Amino acid sequence: MATSKxxxxxxxxxxxxxxxxxxxxAYRKMAVKYHPDKNPGDKAAEEHFKEVSEAYxxxxxxxxxxxxxxxxxAAFSAGRGGGGGGFGGGFGGGIDLEEALRTFMGAxGGGGGGGGGIFDNFFxxxxxxxxxxxxxxxxDLRFDLDIDFEEAVLGSKREIRININETCDSCKGTGAExxxxxxxxxxxxxxxxxxxxGGFVQYRQTCPTCRGAGEVIEKxxxxxxxxxxxxxxxxxxxxxxxxxxxxxxLRVSGRGEGGRRGGPAGDLYIVLHVREHEFFKRNDLDIVCxxxxxxxxxxxxxxxxxxxxxxxxxxxxxxxxxxxxxxxIRGKGVTGPRYGTxxxxxxxxxxxxxGLSGKEKKKLQEAAKILTDKHFPLTQKMRxxxxxxxxxxxxxxx
Ligand SMILES: [Zn+2]
Ligand SMILES: [Zn+2]
Numbered sequence: 001m002a003t004s005k006x007x008x009x010x011x012x013x014x015x016x017x018x019x020x021x022x023x024x025x026a027y028r029k030m031a032v033k034y035h036p037d038k039n040p041g042d043k044a045a046e047e048h049f050k051e052v053s054e055a056y057x058x059x060x061x062x063x064x065x066x067x068x069x070x071x072x073x074a075a076f077s078a079g080r081g082g083g084g085g086g087f088g089g090g091f092g093g094g095i096d097l098e099e100a101l102r103t104f105m106g107a108x109g110g111g112g113g114g115g116g117g118i119f120d121n122f123f124x125x126x127x128x129x130x131x132x133x134x135x136x137x138x139x140d141l142r143f144d145l146d147i148d149f150e151e152a153v154l155g156s157k158r159e160i161r162i163n164i165n166e167t168c169d170s171c172k173g174t175g176a177e178x179x180x181x182x183x184x185x186x187x188x189x190x191x192x193x194x195x196x197x198g199g200f201v202q203y204r205q206t207c208p209t210c211r212g213a214g215e216v217i218e219k220x221x222x223x224x225x226x227x228x229x230x231x232x233x234x235x236x237x238x239x240x241x242x243x244x245x246x247x248x249x250l251r252v253s254g255r256g257e258g259g260r261r262g263g264p265a266g267d268l269y270i271v272l273h274v275r276e277h278e279f280f281k282r283n284d285l286d287i288v289c290x291x292x293x294x295x296x297x298x299x300x301x302x303x304x305x306x307x308x309x310x311x312x313x314x315x316x317x318x319x320x321x322x323x324x325x326x327x328x329i330r331g332k333g334v335t336g337p338r339y340g341t342x343x344x345x346x347x348x349x350x351x352x353x354x355g356l357s358g359k360e361k362k363k364l365q366e367a368a369k370i371l372t373d374k375h376f377p378l379t380q381k382m383r384x385x386x387x388x389x390x391x392x393x394x395x396x397x398x
Contacts, residue, residue: 008055008059008068009055009059012026013030014026023056030048030049030052034052036049067201071201075201134263137263138167139256140256140269141162141267143271145158145160145271145272146275149282150277151274152245154309161233161235162233162236162268166229166257167229167265168229170222171224173229173258173261174228175228176217176221177219177222180217182218185216187210188210190215191207192213192214193205194208238252242334242337243337244272245274245282247271253267285333285336285340286343288344289346291346294351294353298317298348301317301321302316302317308344309334313329317348321350326345
């Protein structure tokens, strides 16, 4: 039975007194990390995903959490109360992956896309409609896509391959073989609820067999085994607009999980992750770029070629330019997905000549003789400040 089951708090990396909010956050982090779509074929990740989903299912429910805190895993093992059949979606022997995924994804909250952000939807609980026979909208799906810096600032087109649970075309999402009817659920006698637990802890729960409907399908659809959904590989064209950033979400309407019993499909959300570029950094719509400027150009002034995301540009550098000085080229930044174009900021990084020969050094030393203290105001300023500091120090030490 309940052999060496892991502690639910430990699984989520939490202490016993964790708040509901902490539990939600910890689960979200773990679920994203171990989600099967992110770890295809990785059995260990899938196992872990199920475990954390089970932990979340229990700890996010006040009643179940209380029972767990009091009795540990024994509160839910089949030993108590004689084969109570476990909780909710049929935990007991272990959580069903499909069920865990549904819990994770949740149901799309009707309107779709408005306000709240998908993660809010993810956690509005099970994703089951109140009436188990009513049409049910498919869950929203999330797909994480890594893109290059260039694609983010200039826009691009991508094809993504994704496994989607789509409405079964044979039973139209009802789960019933065509022509077959429904019969009373044996486990709850048609009540839709069962009483489990034993001794002084008794509780009523939705019947896990019929999920509260009170009746079950007589003959499950042979194509989808009664699930109403079929897992299909799909290729989806994605247009990435210019100016997107890490965390930007693209919504592909109707490409989420298929609906059941005539319900519409959910939406697919593509969450973008932009890879870093070697030189260019983003600051909203502006581009910041450190540009090496030859030592003599910084000293005497002149033009330098600087890269921008729109191509090379010429930048005039005045004589006596210091390292770290920032120049701006207007309109050479990113064009936002909605409006506006940013600038490019160039941070000067003075490059000192490398690999001088003996002869070259000699010539330069000769030329450098014309430089005196007055050519180096920063050095002078610092010398003065240091002298003042030492004078104070001496006075204090007396
Ligand atoms: Zn079917
Ligand atoms: Zn039932």
